[in-house]
Amino acid sequence: MTAPLLQVDDLHVRFPISGGGLLGTGRRALHAVNGISFELAKGECLSIVGESGCGKSTTALSILGLQEPSEGMIRFRGQPLAGPGAPGRMDRAKAVQMVFQDPYASLNPRQSVRTSLAAPLRLHGITAASEIEGRIEAMLKNVGLTPEQAGRYPHEFSGGQRQRIGIARALILEPEIVVLDEPVSALDVSIRAQIINLLLDLQEKLSLSYLMISHDLSVVEHMSDRVLVMYFGEIVEEGGWREIFEAPTHPYTRRLIAAIPDPDAALNSAAKPDLYPTMPQLVGRSFVSDGSTAPDVFTAPARSELIEIGGNHRVRMAVA
Amino acid sequence: MTTPLLDIRDLRLVVSLGRSAHHPLLKGVSFQIMPGEAYGLVGESGSGKSVTSLAVMGLLKRPLAVSGGEILFKGQNLLALPKREMRRLRGNRIAMIFQEPMTALNPLSTVGRQIAEMFVLHQGKSWGEAEKLAVEALGNVRVPNPDRRAKNYPHQMSGGLRQRVMIAMALACSPDLLIADEPTTALDVTVQAEVLRLIKELCAARGTAVLFISHDLGVIASICQRVGVMYSGCLVEENETRALFEGPRHEYTRGLLGALPRLGSRSEHGRQRLVDIDSIISDRSKLTESRFIAPRDLEGSQP
Amino acid sequence: MRLGFNFWLGATLTALVILAGILAQWIAPFDPVLDADLMSSELPPDATFWFGTDGQGRDVYTRILYGAQISLTVGIVSQVINSIIGVTLGMTAGYWGGWWDDLVNGLTNVMLAIPSLIFALAVMAVLGPGLPSLLIALGLTNWSWTCRIARSSTLSLKSQGYVQAAQTLGYGDLRIMFTQVLPNMMGPILVMATLGMGSAVLSEAALSFLGLGIQPPFPSWGSMLTDARQLIQLAPWAALFPGLAIFLSVLGFNLLGDGLRDSLDPHMRTRKP
Numbered sequence: 001m002t003a004p005l006l007q008v009d010d011l012h013v014r015f016p017i018s019g020g021g022l023l024g025t026g027r028r029a030l031h032a033v034n035g036i037s038f039e040l041a042k043g044e045c046l047s048i049v050g051e052s053g054c055g056k057s058t059t060a061l062s063i064l065g066l067q068e069p070s071e072g073m074i075r076f077r078g079q080p081l082a083g084p085g086a087p088g089r090m091d092r093a094k095a096v097q098m099v100f101q102d103p104y105a106s107l108n109p110r111q112s113v114r115t116s117l118a119a120p121l122r123l124h125g126i127t128a129a130s131e132i133e134g135r136i137e138a139m140l141k142n143v144g145l146t147p148e149q150a151g152r153y154p155h156e157f158s159g160g161q162r163q164r165i166g167i168a169r170a171l172i173l174e175p176e177i178v179v180l181d182e183p184v185s186a187l188d189v190s191i192r193a194q195i196i197n198l199l200l201d202l203q204e205k206l207s208l209s210y211l212m213i214s215h216d217l218s219v220v221e222h223m224s225d226r227v228l229v230m231y232f233g234e235i236v237e238e239g240g241w242r243e244i245f246e247a248p249t250h251p252y253t254r255r256l257i258a259a260i261p262d263p264d265a266a267l268n269s270a271a272k273p274d275l276y277p278t279m280p281q282l283v284g285r286s287f288v289s290d291g292s293t294a295p296d297v298f299t300a301p302a303r304s305e306l307i308e309i310g311g312n313h314r315v316r317m318a319v320a
Numbered sequence: 321m322t323t324p325l326l327d328i329r330d331l332r333l334v335v336s337l338g339r340s341a342h343h344p345l346l347k348g349v350s351f352q353i354m355p356g357e358a359y360g361l362v363g364e365s366g367s368g369k370s371v372t373s374l375a376v377m378g379l380l381k382r383p384l385a386v387s388g389g390e391i392l393f394k395g396q397n398l399l400a401l402p403k404r405e406m407r408r409l410r411g412n413r414i415a416m417i418f419q420e421p422m423t424a425l426n427p428l429s430t431v432g433r434q435i436a437e438m439f440v441l442h443q444g445k446s447w448g449e450a451e452k453l454a455v456e457a458l459g460n461v462r463v464p465n466p467d468r469r470a471k472n473y474p475h476q477m478s479g480g481l482r483q484r485v486m487i488a489m490a491l492a493c494s495p496d497l498l499i500a501d502e503p504t505t506a507l508d509v510t511v512q513a514e515v516l517r518l519i520k521e522l523c524a525a526r527g528t529a530v531l532f533i534s535h536d537l538g539v540i541a542s543i544c545q546r547v548g549v550m551y552s553g554c555l556v557e558e559n560e561t562r563a564l565f566e567g568p569r570h571e572y573t574r575g576l577l578g579a580l581p582r583l584g585s586r587s588e589h590g591r592q593r594l595v596d597i598d599s600i601i602s603d604r605s606k607l608t609e610s611r612f613i614a615p616r617d618l619e620g621s622q623p
Numbered sequence: 624m625r626l627g628f629n630f631w632l633g634a635t636l637t638a639l640v641i642l643a644g645i646l647a648q649w650i651a652p653f654d655p656v657l658d659a660d661l662m663s664s665e666l667p668p669d670a671t672f673w674f675g676t677d678g679q680g681r682d683v684y685t686r687i688l689y690g691a692q693i694s695l696t697v698g699i700v701s702q703v704i705n706s707i708i709g710v711t712l713g714m715t716a717g718y719w720g721g722w723w724d725d726l727v728n729g730l731t732n733v734m735l736a737i738p739s740l741i742f743a744l745a746v747m748a749v750l751g752p753g754l755p756s757l758l759i760a761l762g763l764t765n766w767s768w769t770c771r772i773a774r775s776s777t778l779s780l781k782s783q784g785y786v787q788a789a790q791t792l793g794y795g796d797l798r799i800m801f802t803q804v805l806p807n808m809m810g811p812i813l814v815m816a817t818l819g820m821g822s823a824v825l826s827e828a829a830l831s832f833l834g835l836g837i838q839p840p841f842p843s844w845g846s847m848l849t850d851a852r853q854l855i856q857l858a859p860w861a862a863l864f865p866g867l868a869i870f871l872s873v874l875g876f877n878l879l880g881d882g883l884r885d886s887l888d889p890h891m892r893t894r895k896p
Contacts (some may be wrong), residue, residue: 022788051508051509051510051511053506064452064787064790064791065790065791066787066790066791085873089790089791089793089794089795090793091793092791092793093791093792093793096791097792098787098788098791098792100784100787101784105783105784105785106783106784106785106787106788107784107785108785108802108803108806108807109807110806110807111802111806112592116785118804119792120792120794123792123793123794123798124793147711149413166784166788168889169788169792170788173792173793174565188364188365188535189364189535189536189576189579189580190364190575190576190579191436192579192580192594192613193578193579193580193581193594193595193596193597194579194596194597196581196594197593197594197596215508215509217580217583218538218580218581218583219581221581221583221584221586222581222586222591222594235438240430241586242587245583245584245586245587246587254509256509256510257583258513258582259509259510259512259513260509260538261512261513261516261536261538261539261541261542262538262541262582262583262584263537263538263541263542263565263577263580263582264582264583264584265538265542265583266538266541266542267541267561267565267566
C-alpha cells in the first residue's frame, strides 16, 4: 500500500503560558492542538471547521512548518515533514503552500506581482528569464489575470484580484498540497463565488489537494470532500461532507450547523422547528460552552475516543 | 395608516476631496422603518450602508457631509436638529451597536458602571438605583452571574459577552430605534446565533425598531422583516424578506443570491457552479439606473 | 506625485549644503586656512568678505563653505553607521526573539540611559580628537532609537501574511529579512536617519565647540563657533553665520526626512490602470 499524500499522526501543540511564580515556576501550557490524526489523499479537499481557538489554524501552521509541533508526526508521502528528520524549507515549499485569509496583508506592498512570483522560482533554481516569464504568464492566466498586470503593485488591485495573486503565488512552485486559510471570508459576497469557482477549477485542472480551514460551513459544504470538526484542540467528528451535513452526530457539530445564518433556514423555520435545540449531554467533553464562558483549556479533557459509526464517519465518545 | 418611525427621504452624501471636488457616496436613498419593525440594509463594502447609519446617528465626520435630503425621526428632521437636541436623542431614543464592542466600551470603567451611566444620564436616576438597574439589564441580555459580571472591566470579557454588554447599554433606555452595524461579524458562529436571537427577542419585547446593517444575507434573513439592497450608494431593491429571497427582481440582487453557497443545496442538487456576478451583469455602471421597490402593504408587513 | 512645500524646502536646504560642500574649492573666494591676515581681522560683512572675517582675518563665508564638507561627512557617515547597527540589531532581535532579543533590548536600554553626548565624549577621550574618531563616536552612540523602531516594525511585519508566505516558499531567514521586512520599514528608518543627520551635525558642533572634534585651523561649524565665542561682541557675524548654517542645515534634514516618508509610500507610485 502506498503512503498517503499527507499523514498527521497524534499531533500535539502546546504553548507555554508563563504565569504564577516570579521565576517562571508553575508554568502552564495551553493545549492548542491535543492529539489529532488525519490523512489527506491526492486530489481531495479536506476541511477543518471549528470556532476561534479550536486549534485549526495551529494545525495548518504545523503542516506548513511555521509552528513546531510539541509531539506527533507529520508525513508527506511517507517522509517526515516536521519534527526530527524533516526536510528544509526548500523541500517543504514544493510540497505544501498556503493561501491566506487577508488579501491585503498577504502581499508585499513593495513588490510587483512579477517580483512576488519570480523570486520563489529563482530561489528554487529556475534562472532562465524566458522560463520564469513563461511560467508567470501561464500562472496569471490560470488564476484569471492577464500577463500585462504582472508589472503592477498590490495596491492597484481589488480584493478579489489580490486573492487571485495570492493563489498564483501559492501555486507557482507547483505544490501538491495547498492550505486554504479562510480563503474567501475577507472578501465581498459577490467576489467569493468567483474565488470559490476558481479554486475548484484549479483543483481539478492541477489535481491539487486542499486542506481548508474555515468557519463558514456553507462554503465548506460546497467545496469539501471530507470534513473534520475541531473543538478545543480535538477532533470531535470526522466524515465525508454528506455524513457531516446530513447526519451530524456530535452535539457540537449539530450546534455549529444549527447556528449558520442561512437564508433558507431562517425563512423556512418550519423545516427546522427549533433552531437552537437544547444541548444533549455531551460525550467526550464536559464543557461545551454557551459562548458566555470560555471552557477551561488548561486541564486535560476527560478521556474519550473517536468511534467509527459507519463508513468513514467517526465521532468522539467518552470512555469509561 | 401609521406614520413611519424613521423616514429617510432622498438622502445624499458626499465625501469632499479638497476644495471643490466631491465624490458622491449616497445618491438619493429613501426608505422607511415602521415602529417596531426590523429593517435590513444589505450591501458590499463601499455600498454606503454604514454611512447611512452614521448619518442617522448624526455621527458623520469630515470629509463626509450630507448634501441633500431629509432624515425624519418621528416626523422631526434630524439633519436640522441642534447638536444638543441630537445628543439627547442619541443613546436615549436612538441607540447603536457596533461591530467591535471593544472600541465602543471604556476600558477604564467597569461594565456595570457604564450601563448605569445610561440610566443616570438619560433618566436622571441616582447612581445607587442605576447600578441596580444595570445588573438587571445584564441579566436581561443573559449574562450569567450579572451581579459579579457588573464588576468586570471590558478586557476581562469575551467578545460575545462584550457584545451583550453593548446591547444592554443600547437597550437600557428602551429606545425607539436600534441601529446595529454588523454587530456579529467579529463573532464565532455559535455566539453570533445567540447574539442575533437576543437582539430579536429583546427588541420585539420592547417594541424597538431595528435598522440592521450587514453584508451577510443569512444574518439579515434571520432577523429582518424587510430588506433593502444597496449598491454603490443607491438602494437598488427593497422588499419583504421572503419575497426578496424567493423572487429577487434586480439583477444585482439575483447575482448576490446566486453567488452564495446555500446550506443543503449540494445534498439536494449536487455541486452546482456558483453564479459569477460579473457574468450576469452586463455593465456594472448601469446597475443603479434601475431599481425595484416593492409596493408595501402595511397591514401585511406588520408581524 | 505630490510632495508638500516642506519637502521642497527641506530638499532645497539640503541641496544647498551638499552643493556648498562639493563646490567649496571652486566657489570659495579665499583659502579657509592659509588666507589668514591679522590686518583684516574682525571686518564686518562687505563686498569682499560677504559674511565678514573672524579673529584671524579669515573669510567666514569661505570657512562656512568648507565647513559644510565636514558637517555632511559627519551627518551621512555617522547615520550610515547608526542605521546599519540599529537595523541589524533591531531586525534580528524582532525576527528571532528569544535570548538574542533580550540581549539587544538590554543593550538598547543601557545606551538610552547614557546621554549620547557624554558617551561620545568618552569615546573621543579614548580615541583622541579628529575627524575619524568623531565619526566613530557619533556612529556608535545614536543607534538605539533606530534599533527600537526596527525591532517594533519587524514584530508587526512578521505577522503579515507575506512574511509567512515567504517562509512557506522556502526563503531563508536572512532573505526574508532583506526582501520582505527591510523594504517595508525603510520609510521610518530613513526618516530616523535624516532626523539623526540633523542631531549629528549638532553633536559635531557641540564636540568641536568643546574642543574635542575638528581641530583648528580646519573649519567646522562647531569649531568656528568656539573661535567666535571670545569675539561675540566685537564680531557677532563670526558666530551668527556658522550658527545660521547649523540651524538651516538641521532644519533642512528634518524637513527632508518628513517629506521622504511620504514619497517612499508605495501608494504614491500608482500608474493609470
